[in-house]
Amino acid sequence: MNWIIIFHAGIATGTVLLFATIGEILTERAGILNLGVEGMMLMGAMAGFSVSLSTGNPWLGLMAALAAGGLLSLAHGLVTIHFQADQVVSGLSLTFLGTGLALVLGDSLSGKQVTTIAPIDLPILSDIPFVGDVFFADHSPLVYVGYLLVPLVWYFLNRTRPGMHLRAIGEKPQAADVMGINVYRLRYFYVFVGGCLAGLAGGIISLSVSPGWYSAQTTSGQGWIAVGLVIFAQWNPLRAAVGSYLFGSLRRFLLDLQGPATLLGFTNPLYVNANLGFFLQMLPYLLIILALVIGSRQAKRKRLGAPAALGLPFIRGTKG
Amino acid sequence: MSKLNSFWKMMATVIAVLAIMALVACGSAEEGAGEADCDAGGGSEEDGAFQIPEAIEGCHNVAWVYIGPHNDGGWTQAHDVGRQYVQDNMEGVHTAYVELVPEGADAEQVIRSLARKGFDTIFTTSFGYMDATEIVASEFPDIDFIHVSGFKANGENFGNLFGAMETMKYLNGMIAGSRAKFDGNPKLGYMPTFPIPEELRLGNAFALGALVTCPECTVDVRWIGTWHDPVKEQEAAKSLFDGGAQVVMNGADTPAAAQAAPEGKWGITYNWDGSCTSDKCLTAGYWNWGLEYARITELSMNDEYVGGFDYFDADSGAMGLYGYMDGEELQPGVAELPEEDLALIQEVFDKAMAGDFDRFDVFAGPIMDNQGNVVLAEGETLEQIDLDGFAQFDVPCETCMYWWAENFNAELPDL
Numbered sequence: 001m002n003w004i005i006i007f008h009a010g011i012a013t014g015t016v017l018l019f020a021t022i023g024e025i026l027t028e029r030a031g032i033l034n035l036g037v038e039g040m041m042l043m044g045a046m047a048g049f050s051v052s053l054s055t056g057n058p059w060l061g062l063m064a065a066l067a068a069g070g071l072l073s074l075a076h077g078l079v080t081i082h083f084q085a086d087q088v089v090s091g092l093s094l095t096f097l098g099t100g101l102a103l104v105l106g107d108s109l110s111g112k113q114v115t116t117i118a119p120i121d122l123p124i125l126s127d128i129p130f131v132g133d134v135f136f137a138d139h140s141p142l143v144y145v146g147y148l149l150v151p152l153v154w155y156f157l158n159r160t161r162p163g164m165h166l167r168a169i170g171e172k173p174q175a176a177d178v179m180g181i182n183v184y185r186l187r188y189f190y191v192f193v194g195g196c197l198a199g200l201a202g203g204i205i206s207l208s209v210s211p212g213w214y215s216a217q218t219t220s221g222q223g224w225i226a227v228g229l230v231i232f233a234q235w236n237p238l239r240a241a242v243g244s245y246l247f248g249s250l251r252r253f254l255l256d257l258q259g260p261a262t263l264l265g266f267t268n269p270l271y272v273n274a275n276l277g278f279f280l281q282m283l284p285y286l287l288i289i290l291a292l293v294i295g296s297r298q299a300k301r302k303r304l305g306a307p308a309a310l311g312l313p314f315i316r317g318t319k320g
Numbered sequence: 321m322s323k324l325n326s327f328w329k330m331m332a333t334v335i336a337v338l339a340i341m342a343l344v345a346c347g348s349a350e351e352g353a354g355e356a357d358c359d360a361g362g363g364s365e366e367d368g369a370f371q372i373p374e375a376i377e378g379c380h381n382v383a384w385v386y387i388g389p390h391n392d393g394g395w396t397q398a399h400d401v402g403r404q405y406v407q408d409n410m411e412g413v414h415t416a417y418v419e420l421v422p423e424g425a426d427a428e429q430v431i432r433s434l435a436r437k438g439f440d441t442i443f444t445t446s447f448g449y450m451d452a453t454e455i456v457a458s459e460f461p462d463i464d465f466i467h468v469s470g471f472k473a474n475g476e477n478f479g480n481l482f483g484a485m486e487t488m489k490y491l492n493g494m495i496a497g498s499r500a501k502f503d504g505n506p507k508l509g510y511m512p513t514f515p516i517p518e519e520l521r522l523g524n525a526f527a528l529g530a531l532v533t534c535p536e537c538t539v540d541v542r543w544i545g546t547w548h549d550p551v552k553e554q555e556a557a558k559s560l561f562d563g564g565a566q567v568v569m570n571g572a573d574t575p576a577a578a579q580a581a582p583e584g585k586w587g588i589t590y591n592w593d594g595s596c597t598s599d600k601c602l603t604a605g606y607w608n609w610g611l612e613y614a615r616i617t618e619l620s621m622n623d624e625y626v627g628g629f630d631y632f633d634a635d636s637g638a639m640g641l642y643g644y645m646d647g648e649e650l651q652p653g654v655a656e657l658p659e660e661d662l663a664l665i666q667e668v669f670d671k672a673m674a675g676d677f678d679r680f681d682v683f684a685g686p687i688m689d690n691q692g693n694v695v696l697a698e699g700e701t702l703e704q705i706d707l708d709g710f711a712q713f714d715v716p717c718e719t720c721m722y723w724w725a726e727n728f729n730a731e732l733p734d735l
Binding site: 002005009013103107108109110111113205209210211212213214215216217218219220222251252255256258259261271272273274275277278281 | 388389391392393397420515540541542543544545548549550551552553554555556558559562563574575576579592594595597598729730731733734
């Protein structure tokens with residue numbers, strides 16, 4: 001077992017979760033809960049793969065993934081912002097809609113080979129011992145984009161005027177409305193941005209992390225993990241980065257743990273009994289469920305830092 | 321003005337609804353006319369979360385239950401190619417499928433719905449459908465149920481079907497061993513899915529094959545706990561490669577083993593002939609279900625099917641070794657291997673195809689396990705029941721499949 005390899009792999013696969021989680025954080029900070037991340041990711045994975053296949057350019061594919069996720073999210077915006085319907089129900093339906101659409105449109109794509117996004121080293125930074133090997137060498141360019149995205153989103157949310165507007169429409173839309181902020185339009189915008197990032201995450205899967213189109217299993221439930229990670233991250237992009245990379249590393253760690261016969265001089269329990277591995281592989285998902293349960297309790301949620309108006313439709317002229 | 325608007329909206333809606341109804345009526349009128357068209361797509365009806373297809377009267381109706389999507393690029397796609405073969409090559413047969421059916425209670429409900437719909441032959445194609453298929457088979461004695469890759473049958477209308485993929489895995493092992501020795505790194509990797517006899521059997525066949533061309537080769541193992549998860553399979557393959565493996569063979573569906581291979585290392589894929597297209601893929605053992613499906617459907621049509629254990633060997637034509645079959649070329653990673661190894665591999669392959677090298681030749685003594693015990697002494701072979709049995713699963717096998725061959729660098733999973 002080699003920690004450099006484990007963390008390196010964790011950052012590569014965690015980047016998928018990172019994009020989807022940051023997108024969902026932006027949407028939720030605007031007061032809209034979108035449980036359709038899995039559906040948007042799958043649409044993104046399909047669109048990205050399809051466009052990359054027909055044009056031979058994976059970067060165009062990523063743009064298509066972004067657009068596909070964004071377009072699909074507008075359906076959620078229409079239902080929850082325009083018609084003020086229940087956000088949970090609409091989000092769940094969006095997962096089914098996205099999954100179904102992706103399966104139908106991607107019917108002929110399976111087994112095809114596509115140009116993927118090649119990993120690159122960052123000059124100078126990759127020479128730093130350990131840190132360079134883990135963070136700056138042999139990664140997809142999207143991983144480095146992720147490094148930039150995290151502080152940018154944090155800065156945007158906490159230190160800029162539009163970021164304050166975003167927080168305002170998620171915390172107290174009525175007050176924001178009185179201040180002259182167009183709550184409807186901004187909420188639409190952030191639902192769209194969240195969808196774009198979820199679609200991009202899907203594109204990263206099908207064009208970089210595990211290249212290919214494998215129908216419904218392409219995203220293998222990572223959209224749901226992203227939804228859980230938002231709560232784990234307490235709606236904070238910096239914590240989201242830690243959570244995503246940790247989660248990715250954990251999955252890889254559990255596989256590598258099956259290798260050595262002894263650990264630190266002791267018999268490796270996973271080497272002796274691989275079934276223990278199945279149990280451990282389940283644990284991260286258990287954590288997500290726990291995070292969701294805690295996150296769904298109003299009192300706890302407030303303490304965790306959830307936007308106050310999350311999940312509530314904004315109706316102009318009513319009191320919040 | 322706004323009233324007029326809503327009037328036209330309503331009119332448009334009414335017209336649209338009428339048009340759809342007319343279309344539907346046309347469709348059903350066509351279906352009803354004349355002789356039954358068994359190649360037509362029958363309708364379907366929603367039952368719970370699943371679309372249950374309709375049988376067509378006047379045809380022999382055959383249904384498949386799939387664990388994955390029909391175009392998963394692996395196991396399920398190979399079955400669907402087989403289904404299409406039956407549809408295209410048999411007169412008076414109508415085929416249909418239900419995909420993405422989870423193992424367990426959902427499977428039982430889907431199989432029962434298909435039986436009620438009037439399907440005459442039902443193939444269920446995942447290990448975990450075994451008990452569900454058995455239960456429904458006992459309720460519908462006039463319908464034939466064939467389960468792929470389990471170890472149960474009732475001697476009447478519920479039978480088992482599988483093939484000796486171990487022969488292909490043995491050849492996979494010979495190729496992998498030769499490649500690893502050629503590259504000077506005698507380490508191999510295997511990614512089994514679940515601790516069931518099938519996965520140990522196929523892994524052991526791979527390891528025994530590797531012993532022939534590379535006696536010093538060892539095999540690392542990563543259990544992945546899934547039949548089809550592209551992300552997890554990639555991670556497990558990378559875990560094996562990073563752990564030193566030169567060639568990794570996948571026990572699950574996707575081409576992950578070949579995709580995850582770094583420059584200069586190799587993967588071996590499984591299940592579907594379309595899975596081994598990358599240059600980093602050495603070969604793949606794959607299924608040609610069509611022939612077996614057609615044979616059993618024919619038996620079932622004539623009421624001659626008896627539910628036993630159908631276990632076909634390589635000479636049935638129902639499986640292939642990628643790169644070696646008609647119309648295929650050796651993958652570049654295989655073509656450059658030493659002449660004498662290639663000749664040896666070709667010889668075993670030819671024998672297997674001619675029926676002179678079958679599953680019992682793969683598991684012929686002497687075989688040692690990795691604990692230093694003798695599994696089979698010189699001159700002994702396994703019985704059929706040993707191939708697919710664990711004593712822990714109450715199978716009365718004598719030398720059960722619960723062992724790892726001597727070159728495995730792994731312990732047995734607890735059952």
